[in-house]
Amino acid sequence: MDDARYPTLRAVLASALISTALTLPMSGALAQMSDMKKMPGMNDSKMSDTKKTTTADATGTITALNAANHKITFDHGPIPAIDWPAMKMEFAVVPSVDLAKLKTGDKVKFTLSGSGNTYTVQSISPAP
Numbered sequence: 001m002d003d004a005r006y007p008t009l010r011a012v013l014a015s016a017l018i019s020t021a022l023t024l025p026m027s028g029a030l031a032q033m034s035d036m037k038k039m040p041g042m043n044d045s046k047m048s049d050t051k052k053t054t055t056a057d058a059t060g061t062i063t064a065l066n067a068a069n070h071k072i073t074f075d076h077g078p079i080p081a082i083d084w085p086a087m088k089m090e091f092a093v094v095p096s097v098d099l100a101k102l103k104t105g106d107k108v109k110f111t112l113s114g115s116g117n118t119y120t121v122q123s124i125s126p127a128p
Ligand SMILES: [Cu+2]
Pocket: 076, 084, 085, 086, 087, 088, 089
């Protein structure tokens, strides 16, 4: 009777190990993101302006529109100008961009402006 429990316990332990293995690379990625956030400030500390604004062009697909908060989620490609890999993320959009003209699934080009890990979408146009 007791022996019958072992396979179950093993399965629980195995899945615990698997989720640990899956969690580790994730925290590695998060550590990289915070390193990314620190680096510009460190490099700029020798210069006069500590928070340099960077503009970058990118392409992506709209995966969500948040009209109430004027935010947009892109599944975007790599953005070499700011050293970002491809990822899915939400951005605040400047008020001059009309989100009503856009829809989920649209492939677009967009421009970002900001510093560190905080970027705002400045313009959105259809991808060629
Ligand atoms: Cu991103």
